[in-house]
Amino acid sequence: GRRSFGERVCCVVSVSSQTDGSWSCSGVVLSRGPALVLCQGAVFTPFLRDGPTAWSQPRALLPAALRPCPRILVLQPPAGTRVPALGLDAPSGGLQQHEAGLLALVPCAAFQQALGRAFGPAEQWRFGGEAAGDDPRALHWFAWLRVPGLDTPGEGWTARASASCLRKGEGLLACGSPFGDLCPDLFLNTLSRGVVSNLAGEENALILTDARCLPGTEGGGAFLPSPDGSRLVAVITASFCWKGAEWVGLTLLCSLAAILSSSASILGEAGVVVPPVPGRVAAVPAGSGQDPLGWVALVECGASWGSGVLLAPRLLLTCRHVVEAGVLPATTLNGRVIFTTEESSPFDVAVVELEESVPSFIPPCPADSFLPGEEVSVVGFGALGRACGPSVTVGVLSAVVAVAGRPVMLQTTCAVHGGSSGGPLISSRSGRLLGIVASNTRDTGVGSTYPHLNFCIPITILQPPIAHYQHTGDPAAFAGLNGASEGVQAAWRLQRQPGLPSKL
Template sequence: MARQWGPSMRAAERAGCVVSASRAGQPEAGSWSCSGVILSRCPDLVLCHGGIFTPFLRAGSGALSAAGAAFLPGDSCGDDLRLHVQRGPAASSPSGRAERGRPGLCTPQCAGPESGPQGRPRGRPLQPPRPAELLLLLSCPAFRAHFARLFGGEAAEQWRFASAAPEEEVTEDEEEDQLRALGWFALLRVRPDSEEEEEEEEEERGPAVAVASAAIWGQVVFATQETSPYDIAVVSLEEDLPDVSLPVPAEHFHEGEAVSVVGFGVFGQACGPSVTSGILSAVVQVDDTPVMLQTTCAVHGGSSGGPLFSTRTGDLLGIVASNTRDNNTGATYPHLNFSIPITVLQPALQRYSQMGDLGSLRELDSATEPVRVVWRLQRPLAEAPRSKL
């Protein structure tokens, strides 16, 4: 797993930090903290959630819900606000010099010395916290609107803010402050230790990459019938996608291999796509041909139609079709789900792509009875049941 997720973890480590806020000269008042994202190195900018600044607002938390409040300047907080940003330990370069701006994960053992018992290496301690200043607090109406859409109305009664404090110690005013802070984010500037550091960060700053998304219309050219065990549809897009790389269909499946599912489960488009991981726990075959893939990835309502990938190779293994529900209790089991193997679909898709012929796709509606039994999650009877009479 370290090799599989290494690049992603290193990217997250380089972009992550911890932001803490406290009152000057009042250690007994405690501190507030949250995670932050490093946006740039020169200037050294950090983005974090605005909730930790609520206790420091000069006008109180009501300023966050004032009509037309789109942003608040940095001086909207009191002069006693003290901010610090802490990153992970710097990685060592081949020359032995610590490279700036390359933090690493730091678990509790990082607080120890460089070497543990018997000379085993330990993680280096976190870099010292650096002072920062609040540039502005910015409201994001789209975030607040989506939150109201997901958790508004009767559904709101099923959700509460998590807190380390006992529930009886969280007052109604504190919960109201948390609600007001939803949708507010803070932009910080980390103060450089020296002019030399500013110059080095300017050299290390990389080019920005913009990612855009757009809705594209399509037309359904084929969909399986309700009686088909395979639930799929083929959509022809009205526009080409030249910048989207096509997945490589897998030819073989290996039980136990790491897999990932990409989909719009749970809250769908409101929260964007999600990626869940697991293993390919079973390859169900009929006449030595795979007809169903079972995985342990978390699959929720709305994930159907999403791709199932091999984590190791990136090959497309199948299309998510369903998870499991207990008809007696209504409970769903997201980690027990089933996908249609891409080997079932690939020949028909290739024929349609090359010749425009839907004949092979229509054959999916006339799957054999053993295949239908598999997708009904039943075992075929070995022999006719005998009557006890």
């Protein structure tokens, strides 16, 4: 029978020449009449006549910008076993290879502007994973390929959706081929699920997702799953994001609508009419009506920042290490620290009373139990600070550490970064507040940070003193957090028993 959109939209793009070697990435088939493939432009870096400096100009690059005669191939799967999530074909012996020609390399100005605003140069952001040069100047460039072998009479453009109505926390499905054409029989059109972690730029030109992608998936697609068929909403731009030496565990996407807008005139010169991206009505999330994005606050102390969770209109909970400077200048509300745990306490907690109430605030509902393996989310200002508002990442509650039968530490697989500390951990199932983020993991032996292994303070530890304080107004209600047992101390030292310092 006739194959669906999802089965035919993903591919691998290979570019090679005898003098410049072979490079590859993922791509998406955007039209069958005429057949057009879109991919990340950086794969063409080794083939530019003027070298990487060509990426610095604001105008599109035509085929004459390439050195003579690179061979461009588009690889697609044959008809075979369907992957249910997207309807994609699994390999069933051999790949379809089609010769392609470059129409143009096009810069996306809206994405470039959003990059500049969201990722400040002083913070040493790097976006890795593209083997063909890793030049940051190529990040906002995309390649349009004409593939006559994919022409299908009577078919037009693939199903698309605008990114302008995306919501943080909304589900995404990423599809790309890890390692490009290295071993497509194994890796072609690999799927990864995640959520919209953050958004920036005009009509959400820049999207961050916690869907886990690998080098070679650049140029692949990000889809909005839907019962009536998935729709392409963005293109994978960088599989890895680094802030200084810290891998943040997020994937960078560019809105498809922004690419199409930037490409319309150059494609028009080639006789290709770009239809408008259909509008989209944002779905209304089901649940209690509580919005976890409304619980989280940016906590600034001097030049540093962290996150905090609002528990009441004037009560904020965060981490001690976030407020160590002792003052809290904030964007809209000032507060004073009324309690911090001692340095010797394993519970890294600070309590802040705001000078003014947050209007129309609906407090979170605290959890009273924890279910290992359940889906959870973290909301906070990790990595990006105030640039784009709070980010959302999802994972599972990977472990509940108990001492004497009482939960004292929660572990999750959500991506957590510097600046996330103090933010809320939320159950995706119930919408309840499970705890606050205290730290991710750093291996001091090798200098690596692991964003997907992090630790949170259970709300069941914090709720009794919070309730006592709300009843009495006496900050001494929190003093008990300083009296943890040796077992609790050992758990938060990340070692089984006292001895040599843990390497974590």
